[in-house]
Amino acid sequence: MITYKFAHIADAHIGSHRHPTLKEMEIKAFENAIDEALKSKVDFIIICGDLFHSNIPNMEAAKRTTKKLKDVRDKEIPIYVIYGSHDYSPTNTSMIDILESAGLITKVFHAKACGKIKLEFIEDNTGAKICGINARQRSIEKEYFRLLDMEYLEKEKGFKIFMFHTAIKELIPKDLPEIEGIAKSSLPRNFNYYAGGHLHEKIIDEEEMIFYPGTLFGPSFKDLEKTASGLDRGFYIVEFDDEVKKYEFKNVDVAEYEYIKLNNFDNMSPLEARTEIINKLNEKNVENKIVLIKVYGELNGKVSSIDFQGIKRHVLNNGAIYVAINYHNLKSKEQAKVKVRTSDANKIEEKIFSEKIKNIDIKNPLLKNKIGVRVSKELLRILRQPMKPGEKKKDYEERILEESMSIFNIK
Structure with missing residues (x-):
């Protein structure tokens, strides 16, 4: 039997960063993923939401992305896309809609409302049948899942892919308990592959065939922190005939990292804290690396008295390409007395x-x-x-x- 391949990408968040180095790396991560997918000779590509970080991204990011998508279409490889929570537009004025109008992608979410929501399948040239549901901001899509015509979806024959951009409660990472999600039981049954987006980590539920590739680069400090701590970034290549034959996670690496975590600042003065950070940095080789510094403790003095800009300049002068310092968990004794939880x-x-x-x-x-x-x-x-x-x-x-x-x- 002939087998086919598709690439499953999600959460590129192109346009999220303002710093020139990070802007280049997030778009480079997407370009590398597409190049690797083409190298693997995929028959089609699915993008499960948040291709962009906003529904109308900056023009530089949009131009580079459009060019790369055109490279794919010039090879007559279809690209199937759903809205993520970031590139969603209630008025169909998203960059996603512009790309579809230009013939570069195909939006997957098509539905008829007749009491219930009846999704329409798109049949690829490989015979794969694809449908999916767009994200809605603030997880309002829960109600859409509840209203899906499940019987119709589950009775459809053939190799079926269900695309979605929301968290599955049972699969949410333990360090992200605040994320809303749906239960596994909310998904329609009898699909061969459930292609997820929204969770920014590589997650696999082999028993139910639910896959999240995670973010390609990451729009937040926390994403970069997890990458620096060893979390894989990339996407899936899936081989199938009338069922999934095998899948492979393709890593997308666009930078080296140095992650420094310091939690011994209790009762230190601002000057002592600065010296401690500099001494730790001098032990590291930061050349051509993204450097992330995270500090904890209860300072004997004002946090604002630490020369964080001077520390950044020191790191950059030693050859780092980017440096970020997270000191949100560094408090003065005065702050600790009046601390209010952000939630x-x-x-x-x-x-x-x-x-x-x-x-x-x-x-x-x-x-x-x-x-x-x-x-x-x-x-x-x-x-x-x-x-x-x-x-x-x-x-x-x-x-x-x-x-x-x-x-x-x-x-």
């Missing part, structure tokens, strides 16, 4: 919404219970958005209204 405001917000919703007679299921709280918080997030640079007041008001109405599926 308190979020919890208070949720509590207020929960109490208010209980006292209102609401028939719409999207506004009840926990779903209602999530919808309310999403609406509040939209209403808090400032005007974009150069945006007219009328355009701003129309954008806010459209995004607000989209939460309730009003057009």
Whole structure:
């Protein structure tokens, strides 16, 4: 029997970084992944959300990405894409839509609403049948999973791929307990491969055939920190006929890292803390590396008195290509006395919404219970958005209204 191959990529987050070095590396990671997929002679590529870090990325990032996608299409290799939570647009004005209009990609999420949501399959030239569900910001997609016409999806014959961009509760890493997700049971059954995005780590559930490739580079300090600690970054190559025959994780490495973690600053003065950091750095070879420094403790003095900019200059002068210092867990004794957990405001917000919703007679299921709280918080997030640079007041008001109405599926 003839076998075929596809590449499963997710969470490139192109355009997330402002620093020139990191901007280059995040786009380079994507370009390298595509090159490796072509080298592996894949028949098609699936991208499970957050190709970009925003629905309209900066033009430099968009240009480089478009060029690489065109290289793939010139080889007549289809690329199938769903929205992630970052490149999602309620008004179809995302860069994803522009790329589809140019014929470079194919959006997968197509659905008919008839009481339930009936997803339509796209059949690739290999015979693979692909469908999926777009991400919605703040995990409102939970309700969409609940409304899926599961019977129709599960009865479809052939090799089937289900694309999604949300966390599976049972697979969420232990250090990310705050992430919302859906249960495994929310996924339709009888698919050969479940292609996930949103979780930024390589995760495999072989029993259920659920795969997350993780982020290619990472938009946050935490992502870079995990890479520096040895977490693999890359994507999957999957070989199949009427079932998955084998899969392989392809590493995408675009930089070397030096990760320095210091937690012995209790009762040190700012000058002593600076000296300790410099001494530790002098023990390391930082040339041509991304250097990440994380410090903990209760300082005997003001954290702001430590010359962090001077430390960065020292590292760069020793040949590092980028340096970041995370001192959020470094407190002064005065700060420790009045410390407030950053999650308190979020919890208070949720509590207020929960109490208010209980006292209102609401028939719409999207506004009840926990779903209602999530919808309310999403609406509040939209209403808090400032005007974009150069945006007219009328355009701003129309954008806010459209995004607000989209939460309730009003057009």
